[in-house]
Amino acid sequence: MIEQLSRYVPVFDWGRTYNRSTFSNDMIAALIVTIMLIPQSLAYALLAGLPPEAGIYASIVPIVLYAIFGTSRALAVGPVAVVSLLTASAVGQVAEQGTAGYAVAALTLAFLSGGFLVLLGVLRLGFLANFLSHPVIAGFITASGILIATSQLKHIMGVSASGHTLPEMVASIFEHLGEINFITVVIGVLATAFLFWVRKGLKPLLKSMGASPLIADIATKAGPVAAVVVTTLSVWLFGLNGAGVKIVGDVPQGLPPLTLPSFSPDILGALLVPAILISVIGFVESVSVAQTLAAKKRQRIDPDQELIGLGAANIGAAFTGGYPVTGGFSRSVVNYDAGAETPAAGAYTAVGLSIAAVGLTPLVYFLPNATLAATIIVAVLSLVDFSILKKTWNYSKKDFAAVAVTILLTLGMGVEVGVATGVLVSVLLHLYKTSRPHVAEVGLVPGTQHFRNIHRHSVETNDTLLNLRVDESLYFANARFLEDYIQKRVTNGTLIKNVVLMFPAINDVDYSALESLEAINSRLRDMGIGLHLSEVKGPVMDRLDRSHFLDDLNGRVFLSQYDAWRAFNPV
Known part of the structure; x- marks a missing residue:
């Protein structure tokens, strides 16, 4: 008492x-x-x-x-x-x-x-x-x-x-x-x-x-x-x-x-x-x-x-x-x-x-x-x-x-x-900063299973594979930014066949962001490009499971980014 x-x-x-x-x-x-x-x-x-x-x-x-x-x-x-x-x-x-x-x-x-x-x-x-x-x-x-x-x-x-x-x-x-x-x-x-x-x-x-x-x-x-x-x-x-x-x-x-x-x-x-x-x-x-x-x-x-x-x-x-x-x-x-x-x-x-x-x-x-x-x-x-x-x-x-x-x-x-x-x-x-989340294009650090920003480190990349690490939870204010970023990156004559979104920094995806992910998935499918996720946290995966997004995803969900890399870069 x-x-x-x-x-x-x-x-x-x-x-x-x-x-x-x-x-x-x-x-x-x-x-x-x-x-x-x-x-x-x-x-x-x-x-x-x-x-x-x-x-x-x-x-x-x-x-x-x-x-x-x-x-x-x-x-x-x-x-x-x-x-x-x-x-x-x-x-x-x-x-x-x-x-x-x-x-x-x-x-x-x-x-x-x-x-x-x-x-x-x-x-x-x-x-x-x-x-x-x-x-x-x-x-x-x-x-x-x-x-x-x-x-x-x-x-x-x-x-x-x-x-x-x-x-x-x-x-x-x-x-x-x-x-x-x-x-x-x-x-x-x-x-x-x-x-x-x-x-x-x-x-x-x-x-x-x-x-x-x-x-x-x-x-x-x-x-x-x-x-x-x-x-x-x-x-x-x-x-x-x-x-x-x-x-x-x-x-x-x-x-x-x-x-x-x-x-x-x-x-x-x-x-x-x-x-x-x-x-x-x-x-x-x-x-x-x-x-x-x-x-x-x-x-x-x-x-x-x-x-x-x-x-x-x-x-x-x-x-x-x-x-x-x-x-x-x-x-x-x-x-x-x-x-x-x-x-x-x-x-x-x-x-x-x-x-x-x-x-x-x-x-x-x-x-x-x-x-x-x-x-x-x-x-x-x-x-x-x-x-x-x-x-x-x-x-x-x-x-x-x-x-x-x-x-x-x-x-x-x-x-x-x-x-x-x-x-x-x-x-x-706060809204301005979070509405423009840091999105890093990453590559494999040679001899390791770690991935780092291609603009800061000497890393291995693949012209047909786009690896993006999103460093902010996705919600209504920044979801469209990610849409636009991916759209610009996969157009203009690129050779990209697969896009992998790394989610280690994402703690939440609200409904507006879910709709953006669905829009990204739909556009990439129409372009013949696969959309994949990696390193998704448990609570985020639980929420995605309650929607139709994972059923409609035209790609896979990987436990780690290295697994995704190996899938598209077989040794």
Whole structure:
């Protein structure tokens, strides 16, 4: 019973072996992650256009729900930069920022996203994420990082710029240059420089001074907290808010409230597509991080159960004042490096954030928005990776074109168009590649029973025998390509009397491909050419047996390609 239950509620799996040592490691990891998440959660709520407390709320109940239903031992769930930007873009289309309707729309977006993820998980459709090209996703995330960093410049400069695309943002910033608050600029620039230095230079400095790795790690992760404390005290002591420095202001003190998303058909309809796009991007990012961290400890995750875990987290956010969440790269790596052994570390982090929500929120009243903007900029610039352009250019021009188009459209037309383009381009790229399967004409390697491409190796051939190795499963998108290939090869005065199709790489033949094979067989018969198959896999042969194709085949099916060669080249 427990075994069956643990498949759907993984806490019953790892919870059975939980001990004092695991508890100690999880608590240390939770402490480090909590210190990191307090300023980060406030900052990401700002990015999403929501009150700062929404970031804290979105980091409490969702973490607990993921700990119960998720399968990754190290994944840390909560608000992340890209999803926060997508939330701002989607919700901004149905409600004005700062209104109650905006917050309700964010809850609704989380609810729709969670419901969609759970549905995919129940239907065990986690494999669909494999259809998204990772270079394309990397291009989208790079462009999103640029958009996010640019969107925060208004807070660093103290101006009221707006816009959803890079040209709009840049133009708006230039229009409002006259509003620059130089005190805000000083705070923002110094905070950004400090956070960059903390990320790169503090840990080596502390280690050189004899600090233990744990202390150095905690101090590095606490860098944003230090920036928050110093800038908040500065604003309070010198009354800088009276000089035009924009601050966070009142943050409600208490645990996440019970909230309800909207069930208005108009709002649900307007947010459905953005919710699906957010779910897809969030799931791909989350699973990629989870699989990478799991592999380091020879563990495994279940993508379908991950869908349910992330879906439950988002539904939890919808009913507790949050907004869409997913597994974050930076916080998950921190969680892993800090020694987290089970998802319980996330639950302990939720407790730490609950304490912060109850007791620490009054302390951030004078926190300048410029400091939160600096936190976001430093975090998202690590996502920007233009090397993907060089790598794809060198490896595949088609992948490069897909990445470049995704980046340009994301920057020029906004994140929703960018992510939709990324998904569409990924699918089209897959279809294009599989619609033109690699078909190699092969010959016998002298002195062996092996067959290789005649254009790459010195092999024996026969002018009357055409040996073709098809290196892709045959389905509706590529079957006609094989038809055309064979038709061209056997015409124009060739001496070919027999065609042998090698099937070692073919795992499936759908009905459209079966009809193409029947058409090939019929045409070759009319031309007096025999059609033969070799090295057909068992499941494929079983399926062909259920049709009339083998009965109508005007040739033979050979166990091996060498048998076919011997049949038409007797010694």
